[in-house]
Amino acid sequence: KVAVNTAAVARPELLSELAERFGSQCVVLSIDARRRGDGPGEGWEVVTHGGRRATGWDALEWIERGVGLGAGEILLTSIDSDGMQGGYDLELVEAAAGAVEVPIIASGGAGTVDHLAQALSAGAAAVLAASIFHQGTYTVAEVKERLAELGFPMRREAA
Numbered sequence: 001k002v003a004v005n006t007a008a009v010a011r012p013e014l015l016s017e018l019a020e021r022f023g024s025q026c027v028v029l030s031i032d033a034r035r036r037g038d039g040p041g042e043g044w045e046v047v048t049h050g051g052r053r054a055t056g057w058d059a060l061e062w063i064e065r066g067v068g069l070g071a072g073e074i075l076l077t078s079i080d081s082d083g084m085q086g087g088y089d090l091e092l093v094e095a096a097a098g099a100v101e102v103p104i105i106a107s108g109g110a111g112t113v114d115h116l117a118q119a120l121s122a123g124a125a126a127v128l129a130a131s132i133f134h135q136g137t138y139t140v141a142e143v144k145e146r147l148a149e150l151g152f153p154m155r156r157e158a159a
Helices: 006-010 013-022 059-069 090-099 113-121 140-149
Strands: 002-004 027-035 044-048 053-058 073-078 104-107
Touching: 002 006, 002 013, 006 013, 006 044, 013 027, 013 059, 027 059, 044 059, 053 059, 059 073, 059 090, 073 090, 090 104, 090 113, 113 140
Parallel strands: 002 027, 027 073, 073 104
Antiparallel strands: 027 044, 044 053
16 A cells, blocks of 8 residues: 655645556545634644644545545544544544545544544544554554454454
8 A cells, every 4th residue: 555645735646646556445645634723513624744734725625636536545634633642533534434435544542442443433444543552551452352342343363
């Protein structure tokens, strides 16, 4: 798989070129989104460079455009939630999953296994977590076991 973020913002046709060469299933559009305003329903803006540069682009519109150009998956990071361990931006996950038919990978905010389950229930096809593993809060095996107990399909390691 090939994941692109800032390069695709700078040159959106890159997504089409990659999809043509490798197939859409190999093209992951990584999007960093920051909430506009403080309340629900105000939308999200695409940001780049670790959230330091605003683009003025609406995140949901960019998701739809990116899929139209050939992205086969969306890696969607809530910059507001990233590293905070307070849970994913479920409104963002739901909106993105409802906007396109390709898999959404939720990123930014995982602090507990319940957070992962909530994002999956909100429409994410997969979840990305880092801090909970780096800090030793959970092992990958513990997370997989708990998610499987909650009814989520989970690939298990061979015994």
